[in-house]
Amino acid sequence: MAYHIYFKLILFVVFLLSTLWVYKAYVKDPNRRVSVKDATILITAMLLLVWAVRMPFLRHTEYDIDTSTWLSAVIAVNHYPDKLWTLLNYTDARPLTVLPLLAGSWFGMPVNYTSAEIIGLLLWTGTVLLLYQICKLFAGKNLSLVVTWSLALFLGTICHIFAAYNSEHGSIFMITAGITLFFLYVYGRWSSPVIAAITGILLGSVVYAKFQNAPMGLLTGVFLLLAMAQRKDWRNIAALMIGCLFPTILINVFYGARGKVDVFWNNYFWNYFYYSFTTQFSSMPMVERFSPVRVIRFIFYATSSGVYVLTLTALAVTLPVLSFKKWRSEFRVNWIPVVFTSLLLLLSVYAVLQSGNNFEHYKLFLFVPLLIFNALFLSFSQPVVRNYAIGFLLLGGVLQTAVSLKYLDGEVAYDKRSDIDRKVVGHIVTHTSSSDPVVVWGWRDGLLVSAQRPMGYRDVHTFHFSMKSPLIPHWTRDFVEDMEENKPKIFVEAMIPEYSERGHLFLPHDKVPVVREYVQRHYRLVKELDGVRIFHRRDAPEISFLR
Numbered sequence: 001m002a003y004h005i006y007f008k009l010i011l012f013v014v015f016l017l018s019t020l021w022v023y024k025a026y027v028k029d030p031n032r033r034v035s036v037k038d039a040t041i042l043i044t045a046m047l048l049l050v051w052a053v054r055m056p057f058l059r060h061t062e063y064d065i066d067t068s069t070w071l072s073a074v075i076a077v078n079h080y081p082d083k084l085w086t087l088l089n090y091t092d093a094r095p096l097t098v099l100p101l102l103a104g105s106w107f108g109m110p111v112n113y114t115s116a117e118i119i120g121l122l123l124w125t126g127t128v129l130l131l132y133q134i135c136k137l138f139a140g141k142n143l144s145l146v147v148t149w150s151l152a153l154f155l156g157t158i159c160h161i162f163a164a165y166n167s168e169h170g171s172i173f174m175i176t177a178g179i180t181l182f183f184l185y186v187y188g189r190w191s192s193p194v195i196a197a198i199t200g201i202l203l204g205s206v207v208y209a210k211f212q213n214a215p216m217g218l219l220t221g222v223f224l225l226l227a228m229a230q231r232k233d234w235r236n237i238a239a240l241m242i243g244c245l246f247p248t249i250l251i252n253v254f255y256g257a258r259g260k261v262d263v264f265w266n267n268y269f270w271n272y273f274y275y276s277f278t279t280q281f282s283s284m285p286m287v288e289r290f291s292p293v294r295v296i297r298f299i300f301y302a303t304s305s306g307v308y309v310l311t312l313t314a315l316a317v318t319l320p321v322l323s324f325k326k327w328r329s330e331f332r333v334n335w336i337p338v339v340f341t342s343l344l345l346l347l348s349v350y351a352v353l354q355s356g357n358n359f360e361h362y363k364l365f366l367f368v369p370l371l372i373f374n375a376l377f378l379s380f381s382q383p384v385v386r387n388y389a390i391g392f393l394l395l396g397g398v399l400q401t402a403v404s405l406k407y408l409d410g411e412v413a414y415d416k417r418s419d420i421d422r423k424v425v426g427h428i429v430t431h432t433s434s435s436d437p438v439v440v441w442g443w444r445d446g447l448l449v450s451a452q453r454p455m456g457y458r459d460v461h462t463f464h465f466s467m468k469s470p471l472i473p474h475w476t477r478d479f480v481e482d483m484e485e486n487k488p489k490i491f492v493e494a495m496i497p498e499y500s501e502r503g504h505l506f507l508p509h510d511k512v513p514v515v516r517e518y519v520q521r522h523y524r525l526v527k528e529l530d531g532v533r534i535f536h537r538r539d540a541p542e543i544s545f546l547r
Contacts, residue, residue, distance in 0.1 A: 002056035003410030011053055015153060015401050018049070019394050022149050026142060027387050034141040042145055043132060046152040047125055053156045054121055054163070060114045061412060064164040064361060065501055067116050068445035072460040073098040074111050079435065079454035080486075085258075088251065090458045093268045096174070096209035097167040111452070116165035123169045124155055130176045131368060135375040137187045138337060146390055147375045151367060153397040157404040159304040161360045167210040168364040175213060176368050178203045178220045179344070185236075186227050186336055193239035199224065200243020208247065211272035212351045212365075219347055223340045230336075266474045274469055276355050284356035295349075298358050303407050305363055311396025312370040315389055316345065319377035326380040341376050345369045417444075417499050423529045425450045428490055431536070437486045441509040442494030443501035456488025462495070465515070466506035476514045483518060489540045491523050493533040 001007055034042075062068050073091040077098070080086040091098040100119050101111070109115040128151055135144035181199040184190055203224075206217035221244055228237045255264040277286075288294060300306050300313075320327070327338060348369040352362045374393070378386055421444075428438055428451040437456030440447050445460045457479055464475055497504040510516040523535035 003408065007056075008405045008408070011157070012402060012405055014049075015156065016398055019149070019153065019398050022146055023391060023394050026146050026390060030142060030383060030386070032142060034145070039132075039141050039145065043129065043148065046149055047128060050125075050128075050152050050156045051121065054158075057160075057163075057408065058114050058117055059160065060112055062113055062164075062446045062449070063160045064166055065443065065445055066166045066361070067113060067164045068449045069460055070094075070098050070101055070165060070167075071111050071113070071116060072445050072448040072455055074101045074105050075448065075452060076454045077102055078105060078111075079437070084254070088254070089263070089267070090455060090460075092459065093211070093271065094167050094209055096205060097170050100170055101165065112449070113164070117163050120163065120165040120169040121155075123173045127173045127176050127368065128152060128155070130173070130180045131371060134176070134180050134183050134372055137183050137189075139375045139379040143378060143386075143390075144375065146394070147371055147378075150393050150397045151371060153394075153401055154305075154308050154367070154404075157401050157408060159404055159407065162304060162364060164361075166361045166364075168361050171206065171210045171213050172364060172368060174202060174206050174209055175216050175220070178206065178217060179368075179372070182220050182224045182227075182340075183337070185224060191233070191236065193235050196228075196236040196239035197243040197246075200240040201246055202243075204244040204247045207268075208251075211268075211276070212354070212362075215347045215350060216344060216369075219340070219343055223336060227336055262474070263478065266471050270471060271464070271469075274467075274471070286356075289353050289356045294353070299349075299352065299363060299366070302360070302363075303403055304360060305400070307403055308396055308400035309363070309366060309370075311393060311400075312367070312374060315374045315393060316370055316377075319374060319381060319385075319389060322385050323377050323380035323382070326382075327377065330380075337376055341369070341373045345373045420499060420530045420532060421447060421450060424492060424494070424532055424534070427527060427529065427534055428453060428492070432489050436490070437488040438490045438492065439483070439488045440492045440494050441515075442492070442496070442499075442503065443506065444494045444499065447492065447494070456486045456491075457482045461501075462509075463502065463506045465512045476512075479515060480518060483522070487537060487540070489537050491519055491535040491537070493535070496531045499530075499532065 069092055073087075076090040077083055077086045080090075087095045087098065087102070100123065101116055104115055104119050105111050109118070128148060131151060132144050132148045135147050139147070178199065181190075181195070181202070185199075200221070203217045203221045206213040221240070224240060225237055228234075228240065251264060252261060255261045300310050302309075331338060348365045351365045355362075374389075378389060381389060424447055428447070432438065432451075432453060434452060436453060438448060438451065438453040439456040440460065441462050443461040443463050448455055448460060459475070459478075465472060491509075493509055494500050495503050495506055495508045500506070509519055519535060522539070523537055525533055526536045527534045
């Protein structure tokens with residue numbers, strides 16, 4: 001029913017009428033005072049509408065393989081007794097991406113794709129609330145409600161590839177929280193060293209949700225230090241800097257106590273440094289990553305978000321020009337918000353383009369910086385310009401809603417890999433208990449989620465061994481140590497073309513000498529399913545569970 005054309009038409013009419021009401025209410029009295037109670041009611045109504053629309057479209061399906069990565073990590077953390085070590089090492093160096101899913105499992109949510117999407121929506125709900133708090137500082141409640149509705153409108157009919165839980169969901173929430181605390185300080189809403197330390201801890205932790213967050217987190221921290229320096233607020237400067245360093249110092253102490261500091265730096269820093277700033281993973285040359293042609297093709301030419309991003313970008317280009325006299329006159333005394341929002345927007349584009357991979361979910365980084373930037377310059381604009389700009393913003397949001405609803409399809413295209421998945425998962429479930437670790441050599445993370453088995457090796461996908469990286473000796477050592485400690489009962493060779501993600505590019509295990517020798521010594525081939533080879537550990541008891 002949810003995907004029926006008439007149901008979609010009803011949803012579009014609801015969003016259209018709601019948007020017309022928002023526009024009319026603003027234009028009729030743009031300077032009206034909005035009470036805290038009225039603002040709370042309106043924000044709540046927006047979010048309830050988003051949730052009500054999204055609920056029928058939840059799906060128990062892998063729409064992004066990264067979601068399977070994070071869910072596999074949750075299964076591993078819940079399985080192994082050393083929770084903190086597992087959280088730090090079995091989460092692809094993104095423990096704070098996995099933590100919300102892990103918390104959900106502790107509260108009784110099943111470890112599956114539907115629960116993950118709900119948690120992602122919870123994080124977006126928090127982001128919407130924070131965005132409103134930021135915008136109302138310089139744009140007022142009335143205008144901020146309009147800007148916030150624009151994002152809510154987009155989130156209500158967001159495409160499945162964006163809805164699927166990924167590292168951007170927690171990252172954007174954390175970055176937006178940091179920006180909120182920054183602006184609250186700039187506008188004199190707090191001055192406590194305790195809050196400064198908490199802000200520092202937050203900004204120092206964003207890299208543990210996603211390495212691409214580092215530039216935006218660093219920017220926020222630097223500008224907060226500048227704002228504090230302007231006020232000669234030395235106590236808060238010290239508290240902020242200590243807070244920023246605290247997460248990394250604490251983790252290094254934890255690894256150092258185990259004699260594994262090199263493991264931390266290799267997996268948390270160097271791995272992502274090579275990923276982002278070399279051609280090891282993406283063969284796209286550095287210059288091409290930021291070319292206008294790529295920007296147009298990747299960012300603007302997409303049904304998932306193209307209309308909305310184009311609308312926000314058009315406003316970001318024109319509003320500074322149209323409001324030039326106003327913000328230029330205030331720039332000398334109020335330069336921090338203008339420069340900060342401008343650089344934040346540039347760094348969000350940088351985060352999307354840097355790695356050279358055209359992953360759709362990267363584009364989620366764009367929306368909050370674009371909306372903050374536009375809200376700031378809307379506050380500088382003349383009333384007539386502001387009214388037209390808001391109309392344009394809401395029109396773009398409605399058009400994106402129409403496009404999103406049109407392409408929101410309930411049918412999943414047939415994929416023969418799903419048939420192989422069922423066979424492989426069936427074998428795993430039949431020949432292991434729920435507490436038996438399993439290793440999947442390949443990029444087919446969903447196998448562990450479907451089987452609900454903990455990963456036996458800390459990297460649920462093993463494509464790293466195919467890259468020309470100086471870290472391969474370290475990864476090899478980690479592999480052997482994990483295999484010896486966890487003794488996974490089943491080893492699945494899934495790195496084959498047309499089955500594993502990019503299976504035609506990456507190496508099967510028998511092309512990696514140390515791994516091949518280990519598997520030959522400790523495992524025996526028991527079955528081959530459509531090219532997927534399944535090995536059982538030699539010293540494990542042979543049992544079979546009837547389903």
